[in-house]
Amino acid sequence: xxxxxxxxxxxxxxxxxxxxxxxxxxxxxxxxxxxxxxxxxxxxxxxxxxxxxxxxxxxxxxxxxxxxxxxxxxxxxxxxxxxxxxxxxxxxxxxxxxxxxxxxxxxxxxxxxxxxxxxxxxxxxxxxxxxxxxxxxxxxxxxxxxxxxxxxxxxxx
Amino acid sequence: xxxxxxxxxxxxxxxxxxxxxxxxxxxxxxxxxxxxxxxxxxxxxxxxxxxxxxxxxxxxxxxxxxxxxxxxxxxxxxxxxxxxxxxxxxxxxxxxxxxxxxxxxxxxxxxxxxxxxxxxxxxxxxxxxxxxxxxxxxxxxxxxxxxxxxxxxxxxxxxxxxxxxxxxxxxxxxxxxxxxxxxxxxxxxxxxxxxxxxxxxxxxxxxxxxxxxxxxxxxxxxxxxxxxxxxxxxxxxxxxxxxxxxxxxxxxxxxxxxxxxxxxxxxxxxxxxx
Numbered sequence: 497x498x499x500x501x502x503x504x505x506x507x508x509x510x511x512x513x514x515x516x517x518x519x520x521x522x523x524x525x526x527x528x529x530x531x532x533x534x535x536x537x538x539x540x541x542x543x544x545x546x547x548x549x550x551x552x553x554x555x556x557x558x559x560x561x562x563x564x565x566x567x568x569x570x571x572x573x574x575x576x577x578x579x580x581x582x583x584x585x586x587x588x589x590x591x592x593x594x595x596x597x598x599x600x601x602x603x604x605x606x607x608x609x610x611x612x613x614x615x616x617x618x619x620x621x622x623x624x625x626x627x628x629x630x631x632x633x634x635x636x637x638x639x640x641x642x643x644x645x646x647x648x649x650x651x652x653x
Numbered sequence: 654x655x656x657x658x659x660x661x662x663x664x665x666x667x668x669x670x671x672x673x674x675x676x677x678x679x680x681x682x683x684x685x686x687x688x689x690x691x692x693x694x695x696x697x698x699x700x701x702x703x704x705x706x707x708x709x710x711x712x713x714x715x716x717x718x719x720x721x722x723x724x725x726x727x728x729x730x731x732x733x734x735x736x737x738x739x740x741x742x743x744x745x746x747x748x749x750x751x752x753x754x755x756x757x758x759x760x761x762x763x764x765x766x767x768x769x770x771x772x773x774x775x776x777x778x779x780x781x782x783x784x785x786x787x788x789x790x791x792x793x794x795x796x797x798x799x800x801x802x803x804x805x806x807x808x809x810x811x812x813x814x815x816x817x818x819x820x821x822x823x824x825x826x827x828x829x830x831x832x833x834x835x836x837x838x839x840x841x842x843x844x845x846x847x848x849x850x851x852x853x854x855x856x857x858x859x860x861x862x863x864x865x866x867x868x869x870x871x872x873x874x875x876x877x878x879x880x881x882x883x884x885x886x887x888x889x890x891x892x893x894x895x896x897x898x899x900x901x902x903x904x905x906x907x908x909x910x911x912x913x914x915x916x917x918x919x920x921x922x923x924x925x926x927x
Contacts, residue, residue, distance in 0.1 A: 560661050
């Protein structure tokens, strides 16, 4: 079936099977490989993308379900002049990653969290990231990056 | 993991849904947020021939306040229930529990109606709605009918909806001057409850719900009766395992789960002011 989704501001239209999961629509049909498949069971959050600005796990959404809507992936976060998004920048500055596999999902989840609460506490960040697993660095620097990003976003506004 | 093939229809109205269900019967499955159904389909534990996507029926997403009742559209997402000013002020228990389901990404997609119709005995919301004495509104070809939460959960993953009906609304009697407790034992924050308990005490009485203690979500009439008869929390909680049939697995034996049920019911009752 023909499925139209706006991905990172670009209208995409691809003929895929009805059973195509959003993550495979993004990776295989659109060709954006930044969104990772981790557990494939709605647990780890590596496949997190934004659907109309809110974080969702794209391994548990059919592409057909979101036809006509707006999806943002890690590739769509950078600013128009090519600079990194404040959340990405904060990950670099705070060393919020080691192997990097969970990172796209973490960055998208934090972007959604900060959109809902621009002035978060550490507890809010930790609770808000319960759906994103990191198996190497632990979470300390990821949480630090989220808090740094909230301050950077606040200064930008 | 990829689901088996299916035909997909996006429904534009409740009437269209009922028509499709009438035509296709048990071959059709309704898809709301998909956070119970899609994982089952990916594991091929469910292989519906037709998926009727009701996720865009925006008219079924609302939280409204009536005189004695809080009405929730079946497609209201957990995140919306957790953050709605109506639930936060009138049924904070419901907001609290909705805000603990899965994780934020799950709550951005999962719906109260989808969760209830899935009929999972480990559902937090089902036990809470039992304790609150909620009513479920089903719509079929002959109009609407109301089903008591008590009568809704028929057996393991089976609910009282007919094959041509869909759940459209959940009605929660406004608890007056309620105090409540919600307790769940999990190994990780985002997990399903190994055992859970909820207690509500209000001017209209006491309600106790049990999570994952049998093939269906349970309301503990034995504990409720003990509270009504004047027992304190510890005395009443001694009845918490009565009528339960938990399964045993790597998380614990039957006896362990029944013990935890008594502990969690006591804590929930204490928080509810019993």
